[in-house]
Amino acid sequence: MKTYSKKDILDLYNTPLMALIFEAATVHRLHHDPSKIQVSTLISIKTGGCPEDCGYCPQAARYHTAIEKNELMPVSSVINLAKKAKQNGSSRVCMGAAWRNVKEGEDFEKVLEMVRGISHLNMEVCCTLGMITESQALRLAEAGLHYYNHNLDTSEAYYKEIISTRGYEDRLETLKNVNKGALKVCSGGIIGMGERVEDRIEMLMSLLRLDRVPDSVPINALVPVEGTPLATENTVPVWDIIRMIATTRIVMPKTTVRLSAGRTEMSTEAQALCFMAGASSIFTGEKLLTTPNPGEDKDAEMFSILGLIPTENTKENSDKFKIRKPILKNDTAVKWTRPGHTIERNVKATKQAKALRKNQK
Numbered sequence: 001m002k003t004y005s006k007k008d009i010l011d012l013y014n015t016p017l018m019a020l021i022f023e024a025a026t027v028h029r030l031h032h033d034p035s036k037i038q039v040s041t042l043i044s045i046k047t048g049g050c051p052e053d054c055g056y057c058p059q060a061a062r063y064h065t066a067i068e069k070n071e072l073m074p075v076s077s078v079i080n081l082a083k084k085a086k087q088n089g090s091s092r093v094c095m096g097a098a099w100r101n102v103k104e105g106e107d108f109e110k111v112l113e114m115v116r117g118i119s120h121l122n123m124e125v126c127c128t129l130g131m132i133t134e135s136q137a138l139r140l141a142e143a144g145l146h147y148y149n150h151n152l153d154t155s156e157a158y159y160k161e162i163i164s165t166r167g168y169e170d171r172l173e174t175l176k177n178v179n180k181g182a183l184k185v186c187s188g189g190i191i192g193m194g195e196r197v198e199d200r201i202e203m204l205m206s207l208l209r210l211d212r213v214p215d216s217v218p219i220n221a222l223v224p225v226e227g228t229p230l231a232t233e234n235t236v237p238v239w240d241i242i243r244m245i246a247t248t249r250i251v252m253p254k255t256t257v258r259l260s261a262g263r264t265e266m267s268t269e270a271q272a273l274c275f276m277a278g279a280s281s282i283f284t285g286e287k288l289l290t291t292p293n294p295g296e297d298k299d300a301e302m303f304s305i306l307g308l309i310p311t312e313n314t315k316e317n318s319d320k321f322k323i324r325k326p327i328l329k330n331d332t333a334v335k336w337t338r339p340g341h342t343i344e345r346n347v348k349a350t351k352q353a354k355a356l357r358k359n360q361k
């Protein structure tokens, strides 16, 4: 695989848009069927009350958002939602839990049961549960999990502006554990959080430097949510999303590039350019964890207009599911960090949200 310097990727990102899309579309066609889009469903299996302080996330307990805290969903409810998603055309389910890290115990056993159940439905299964150890990754793989999602979000330098309760090195450590645990890595980022273009490029560099290039990269556009520190950020221009998708496609030709959060702000035309530029998956359903998403009907209409076909089931992608041989070793003691630096604007936005709620009473 070609190696890229930061300058190479930056130059790519800044290529005149039509030329960039053409190049990305060419690469996409060499490695993927451009008429197929993988339709995924995201199920929030445990919502809200998260101890972390990700500045974009309404599920962080410390922010004053409209999200209610829920306990882990029953296994049967999750399986039923997965069955429904399959009937509605999804071939992939991603389960998200608002946890800092996975703790051994009853809840983790239930998640393993959910993974087993969804895997038996012949659907691709992914989880995003926070930081995990190598042995937890291995147990998830044994239960039938295909991918583990853990986004790098942004560059290492900008990460400190967005999250203070864990460090970038914790993210990288979990991704290492995912790789060693024989799972495929799903990791991407969010654009529109006030970062520079260089931060977007550095995030791609970090992904390229992982032990294996991620098989799945979600590209999200920030959905500003009232009560979170990033509530007042401007909507990211659609051209930036297209550039980010095209650049990701070129530097990671075989990866599934997922056009993720932020689609409600995008027209069908804009999404069409994203597919042309190499996006090969979307999340469907009314909600993406807690933020709005176009409904299934709208997506079906878009697919019909654009002549796109959802990938049907895991058989179609069966080569993707060959679980790699795990690298077994004893788990080292968990050493997740808490950098604890202060994020000035988190404090400011929290105060603003509190004042707003007080005035509303």
Ligand code: SF4
Binding pocket: 050, 051, 052, 053, 054, 057, 058, 059, 060, 097, 098, 099, 100, 130
């Ligand atoms: S993004 Fe995840 S870890 Fe961060 S606050 Fe939200 S639920 Fe917690």
